[in-house]
Amino acid sequence: MRKKVALSACLAGKNCRYNGERKGNPEVVAHLEKEGYEIIEFCPEDTCFGTPREAMDLVRTDEGIKALTKFSKTDRTLPVVEYAENFFSRHPDIDFFVGKARSPSCGVATALLYDEEGNLLSDTEAGIMAAEALARGIEAADDEKLLKFNKNS
Ligand code: SF4
Incomplete structure (x- = not known):
């Protein structure tokens, strides 16, 4: 059976980013295909909130880390958590997770975390979907x- 990789759909070329802009990463797709992976695309934000949509940030609050929209400060944490849980329940045999760097949903070790005043606290966080992959012990990058x-190896 082929190995399975969960891949941020925007990297696969889907125009699901918050502003509808296309920002695929064909090099990543080619690399994963060469490695023999079956690619399973996902995009929590497009599914939950549609495209285009207001961008969101990870924010440390008194109630923990939340995904809040940039300007209206709407809490979008729960739908993304539920999407992630459902996705991995539907695909319990994912071997690898590749997320879009710096995304508050998909970044693996590059998501940005702010305080409630907008000060940057960290740029090495896991986004909400990536955190669920890591919690399930799935290798992620x-x-x-x-x-x-791969260029350096
Ligand atoms: S980074 Fe994740 S949530 Fe954002 S557009 Fe890409 S797949 Fe969707």
């Missing part, structure tokens, strides 16, 4: 790191 690692 940001797209940019995956390519850098």
